[in-house]
């Protein structure tokens with residue numbers, strides 16, 4: 667779906683339970699569609715986008731997952747692997763960017779927006795913010811990455827982690843919330859040998 671707002675942090679309306687038409691109008695405005703016709707166009711593409719979102723999660727091969735996520739507006743570089751059942755933000759997929767050589771294992775959630783209930787507006791911000799996953803990072807299985815986070819080049823997010831802050835390049839982080847565990851050195855050795863990444867091949871059919 668084409669989103670017309672610039673890819674940078676933007677405050678959003680808080681969530682309130684409203685009738686479906688009002689909800690769609692609000693969502694359309696958040697994506698930069700301010701007219702009635704714009705809202706209808708946006709609503710149509712939201713339905714298409716939902717199909718792509720489901721297809722990308724259930725698709726059996728990494729190549730089709732990447733292809734479908736790109737159709738949703740996710741920016742994806744070369745030689746990227748995406749595992750099964752990976753949810754890249756349902757509402758603002760175009761705020762996710764994934765650089766070359768990144769591997770995202772299955773069952774991961776990458777979120778770019780947070781819209782708390784109106785009732786909580788004194789306690790939490792409501793916003794959308796870009797998530798960037800830099801070159802050659804590895805996101806292991808079952809993690810959650812929150813809005814606005816950048817995962818640095820060559821960094822590793824260990825299985826089951828919840829990432830609330832930026833991760834430095836070539837760092838291993840783990841846990842909930844994710845904490846720095848150690849600096850990764852093998853990546854540099856690998857590069858200095860002129861090694862190639864596994865992701866340059868076709869990869870396994872199931873990057874779970």
Ligand SMILES: CC(C)(COP(=O)(O)OP(=O)(O)OC[C@H]1O[C@@H](n2cnc3c(N)ncnc32)[C@H](O)[C@@H]1OP(=O)(O)O)[C@@H](O)C(=O)NCCC(=O)NCCS
Nearest residue numbers: 771772805806807822823824825826827840841847873874
């Ligand atoms: C990243 C990973 C490989 C690191 O595993 P590892 O080599 O055992 O890590 P280390 O030995 O360097 O562990 C260092 C510390 O971090 C902790 N740690 C490692 N992985 C952790 C995790 N997922 N969550 C919390 N803590 C973790 C270890 O317990 C250890 O703590 P200690 O020093 O207090 O004993 C592993 O956590 C992981 O995520 N594996 C990927 C599994 C996966 O996604 N498979 C499918 C796709 S390929």
